Amino acid sequence: MMLTLAQAGEGTFWFPAQAAENAAKVDDLFYFVLYVSVFFFLLIMTILSIFVIRYRRREGVEPEKSPSHNTVLEIVWSVIPTALVVYMFYTGFTGYLEKRTPPTGAYEIGVTAQKWSWNFTYPNGHTTNVLHVPVGVETQMVMTSEDVIHSFFVPAFREKMDVLPGRYTKAWFTPTLVGTYDLFCAEYCGTAHSEMITKVVVHPQDGPDSFENWLREDSDFLTKLSPVEGGKKVYQLRGCGQCHSLDGTSGNGPSFKGAWGTERTLADGPKVVFDENYVRESILMPKAKVLAGYEPVMPTFQGRIKDEEITALIAFLKSLQQ
Amino acid sequence: MSTTHTQTAVATAAEPDYLSCSKGWKSWLLTLDHKRIGVMYLIAISASFFLGGLFALALRLELFHPGKDFVDGDGYNQLFTLHGAVMVFLFIIPGIPAALGNFVLPLMLGAKDVAFPRMNLASFWLWLFGAIFFVFVLASGGLDTGWTFYTPYSVEAQTAVIFAATGAFILGFSSIFTGINFIVTIHKMRPAGMTWFRMPLFLWGMYATAIIQVLATPVLGITLLLLIFERVTGAGIFDPHNGGDPILFQHFFWFYSHPAVYIMILPAMAIVSELVSVFSRKPIFGYKMIAYSSVAIALLGFLVWGHHMFTSGQSKLAGAIFSALTFSVSIPSAIKVFNWLATLYKGSISLATPMLYALAFIFLFLIGGLTGLFLGTLSTDVHLHDTYFIVAHFHYVMVGGTLFAFLGGLHYWWPKMFGRMYSARGSAIACLVSFVGFNVAFFPMFPLGAKGMPRRYWYYLEEDFISYHQLATVGTVLLGCGLLGIVVVLLKSLKNGERAPANPWGAATMEWEAASPPIHHNFHHTPAVHDPYDFGDLRFDPAQGGYARTSNATATATH
Ligand SMILES: [Cu+2]
Numbered sequence: 100m101m102l103t104l105a106q107a108g109e110g111t112f113w114f115p116a117q118a119a120e121n122a123a124k125v126d127d128l129f130y131f132v133l134y135v136s137v138f139f140f141l142l143i144m145t146i147l148s149i150f151v152i153r154y155r156r157r158e159g160v161e162p163e164k165s166p167s168h169n170t171v172l173e174i175v176w177s178v179i180p181t182a183l184v185v186y187m188f189y190t191g192f193t194g195y196l197e198k199r200t201p202p203t204g205a206y207e208i209g210v211t212a213q214k215w216s217w218n219f220t221y222p223n224g225h226t227t228n229v230l231h232v233p234v235g236v237e238t239q240m241v242m243t244s245e246d247v248i249h250s251f252f253v254p255a256f257r258e259k260m261d262v263l264p265g266r267y268t269k270a271w272f273t274p275t276l277v278g279t280y281d282l283f284c285a286e287y288c289g290t291a292h293s294e295m296i297t298k299v300v301v302h303p304q305d306g307p308d309s310f311e312n313w314l315r316e317d318s319d320f321l322t323k324l325s326p327v328e329g330g331k332k333v334y335q336l337r338g339c340g341q342c343h344s345l346d347g348t349s350g351n352g353p354s355f356k357g358a359w360g361t362e363r364t365l366a367d368g369p370k371v372v373f374d375e376n377y378v379r380e381s382i383l384m385p386k387a388k389v390l391a392g393y394e395p396v397m398p399t400f401q402g403r404i405k406d407e408e409i410t411a412l413i414a415f416l417k418s419l420q421q
Numbered sequence: 422m423s424t425t426h427t428q429t430a431v432a433t434a435a436e437p438d439y440l441s442c443s444k445g446w447k448s449w450l451l452t453l454d455h456k457r458i459g460v461m462y463l464i465a466i467s468a469s470f471f472l473g474g475l476f477a478l479a480l481r482l483e484l485f486h487p488g489k490d491f492v493d494g495d496g497y498n499q500l501f502t503l504h505g506a507v508m509v510f511l512f513i514i515p516g517i518p519a520a521l522g523n524f525v526l527p528l529m530l531g532a533k534d535v536a537f538p539r540m541n542l543a544s545f546w547l548w549l550f551g552a553i554f555f556v557f558v559l560a561s562g563g564l565d566t567g568w569t570f571y572t573p574y575s576v577e578a579q580t581a582v583i584f585a586a587t588g589a590f591i592l593g594f595s596s597i598f599t600g601i602n603f604i605v606t607i608h609k610m611r612p613a614g615m616t617w618f619r620m621p622l623f624l625w626g627m628y629a630t631a632i633i634q635v636l637a638t639p640v641l642g643i644t645l646l647l648l649i650f651e652r653v654t655g656a657g658i659f660d661p662h663n664g665g666d667p668i669l670f671q672h673f674f675w676f677y678s679h680p681a682v683y684i685m686i687l688p689a690m691a692i693v694s695e696l697v698s699v700f701s702r703k704p705i706f707g708y709k710m711i712a713y714s715s716v717a718i719a720l721l722g723f724l725v726w727g728h729h730m731f732t733s734g735q736s737k738l739a740g741a742i743f744s745a746l747t748f749s750v751s752i753p754s755a756i757k758v759f760n761w762l763a764t765l766y767k768g769s770i771s772l773a774t775p776m777l778y779a780l781a782f783i784f785l786f787l788i789g790g791l792t793g794l795f796l797g798t799l800s801t802d803v804h805l806h807d808t809y810f811i812v813a814h815f816h817y818v819m820v821g822g823t824l825f826a827f828l829g830g831l832h833y834w835w836p837k838m839f840g841r842m843y844s845a846r847g848s849a850i851a852c853l854v855s856f857v858g859f860n861v862a863f864f865p866m867f868p869l870g871a872k873g874m875p876r877r878y879w880y881y882l883e884e885d886f887i888s889y890h891q892l893a894t895v896g897t898v899l900l901g902c903g904l905l906g907i908v909v910v911l912l913k914s915l916k917n918g919e920r921a922p923a924n925p926w927g928a929a930t931m932e933w934e935a936a937s938p939p940i941h942h943n944f945h946h947t948p949a950v951h952d953p954y955d956f957g958d959l960r961f962d963p964a965q966g967g968y969a970r971t972s973n974a975t976a977t978a979t980h
Binding site: 128140146151165167173180184185190191194198199246254263264281294296 | 702763788
């Protein structure tokens with residue numbers, strides 16, 4: 100069971116399901132290295148055990164003299180491992196080149212990582228926190244971070260790439276299996292690093308669940324939902340909930356519960372009212388007015404958030420009054 | 422024979438050993454005696470190991486259940502950071518060289534002390550000073566950056582980064598002092614007749630390690646200073662928000678920290694080379710190959726740092742070069758394993774406790790080394806990087822390798838250090854329990870990581886990860902029991918262990934010609950130089966309860 104090769108669709112002793120084109124190649128190389136390792140491990144441990152038993156110390160018996168050096172043997176045991184690792188290096192390298200060379204014309208999704216959520220932006224400008232991709236299509240992630248280093252890791256795709264602030268990195272894959280898979284942040288990023296988890300949904304080519312359909316429906320939720328419901332969805336999608344709770348507990352940022360209309364004290368003294376303009380400014384220029392008692396850690400959403408979304412958010416925040 | 426024996430006894434009676442030759446805490450803290458400094462280091466690093474171990478235990482207990490048990494995300498982040506930082510900077514890097522090396526190295530050379538005894542003491546004081554900074558860190562809000570201090574996280578983290586970086590900086594100097602001392606001592610104080618290739622392999626290992634300590638540690642120092650500078654002034658060296666480059670930090674950091682892995686493993690290999698040879702009464706097979714491979718590993722080790730960064734966004738070409746160089750280090754390591762194996766062939770193998778550790782080392786280091794192949798291979802590393810597979814791999818190397826070799830060395834030289842034998846049975850059982858516990862704790866992490874469990878997570882969702890985590894926690898507790906057992910057995914020997922003979926194991930290196938424990942000046946007369954791996958004229962002498970040379974050389978070694 101331990102050494103059976105991975106089959107698409109189900110996990111094995113070693114791996115989760117293979118859900119992208121390159122996954123099988125990675126697994127095959129892994130198993131090659133595994134077989135070589137197991138072989139040498141067993142070989143060496145068997146010889147070692149035989150020696151330890153066969154040549155165990157006996158009172159008054161001196162060990163036979165045996166050579167302390169043997170050129171042929173030493174060359175053999177240097178050359179064989181060298182040949183094996185050359186093969187490992189080469190296969191790993193070509194696999195890596197493929198992984199790291201995105202095809203031209205791939206479907207592009209923008210990825211913004213921030214403490215501690217993911218944002219995926221589709222070509223039509225729509226954003227989500229869960230990654231949605233079509234099956235069988237070469238898909239490229241163009242990634243950047245708002246704050247510290249994160250890492251985009253989808254075990255089922257065998258793909259991992261760090262996401263850095265101040266520059267773009269890329270990852271690409273061709274999903275092969277419709278389903279929902281884990282997406283982790285793999286580079287330590289602080290308090291809620293282990294909660295910086297989301298899902299990848301691989302959609303079928305056609306049918307009601309197809310990627311096209313999903314994207315169309317999901318994109319215009321603001322026109323479909325009431326402003327309050329739409330605002331709630333924006334709150335979830337944009338990751339405001341990572342720092343602002345709805346139940347009165349304060350986290351990295353203040354809770355939104357009952358905040359609307361109240362007077363807030365800023366870090367440098369003056370007071371402001373929690374109203375439409377204050378909310379808008381907080382979202383677009385969070386550092387302009389910093390609330391007393393909090394660190395200025397809120398990222399700006401300038402250029403990422405649409406006016407309709409802010410309007411919906413405002414409606415949602417109003418609805419939280421008591 | 423019997424006359425020389427009584428003469429030795431008379432001499433020992435006339436001259437007290439290094440432990441009892443002077444009294445009072447000043448005679449220890451201000452001592453220039455390499456043996457006392459070694460013993461103080463031993464106590465200090467053991468205490469650090471205990472502390473780091475407590476952090477590890479807390480981590481594993483938290484992970485027994487998927488959700489929150491007794492610490493939250495921030496608490497967990499502190500625990501794994503402090504576990505890593507304490508174990509790496511306070512225990513494993515100084516571990517073998519500063520504690521065992523300090524004690525043994527001059528004795529192996531038949532010398533009275535290291536070349537610069539004052540610098541040696543300064544190294545210990547620097548270690549203490551650095552450790553105090555870590556105590557500050559604990560007292561002032563802890564540290565949550567991971568022992569790797571990656572930027573920009575470490576630039577903006579609210580914890581005691583500056584204290585910790587200063588502590589590590591100072592510890593770096595302690596390590597450099599030890600390195601310089603060993604290099605000069607080995608160059609200048611070898612006795613007449615001990616050419617480079619008649620040196621015990623332990624000395625080759627120490628020498629190779631010292632080179633890395635001296636050449637690589639300054640880079641860590643500079644990097645940490647730059648980090649402190651960045652935090653204080655916001656100069657924009659590593660922080661992209663001020664125009665800096667966070668990847669630059671990773672290059673700097675691993676330029677030291679990868680060679681540091683060899684600071685940890687080369688001394689371990691050096692000890693194992695001694696043990697395998699002594700306990701099979703066979704000259705070490707392929708002496709020159711082992712000696713050269715130590716130096717080869719030390720030098721190549723400088724050129725592989727980029728293999729920590731295959732997913733960081735460094736160029737494909739850099740990835741290829743670092744992968745190829747990484748594989749090239751695997752060859753000298755493999756050769757060493759084959760050499761140890763060949764040494765056992767037709768030997769007279771005793772399974773005394775130090776040898777058990779040497780065999781455990783070979784088992785564990787093999788797993789650690791072979792799993793390194795998965796990580797040197799570019800395409801598989803992309804999947805395995807930053808998962809539990811890595812955690813398992815480096816614990817097999819650093820704990821399975823370095824810690825087990827350290828314990829092997831400790832059990833081997835313990836009679837020399839303290840003049841007492843420990844319970845053979847008790848120590849063998851403790852070794853076995855630790856070995857089993859270690860494997861139960863860390864082996865499950867290989868499949869766990871390959872399945873996709875990222876490291877540094879205090880929290881996990883997947884149903885099927887639970888059993889692996891629980892197994893690992895059980896193993897950790899078992900390992901803890903084994904380690905505690907070792908401490909009990911060794912401490913008990915100090916109280917009521919049998920008196921150790923000068924040469925309990927029949928080893929041919931020079932430290933065994935000194936009394937157990939040695940006198941303050943180590944030897945009454947400079948002992949004659951022998952082939953360090955020729956056991957032919959060493960015979961068990963029931964009168965002494967240990968081994969003695971049958972040839973005339975003994976006469977020159979005593980009065
Ligand atoms: Cu992250």
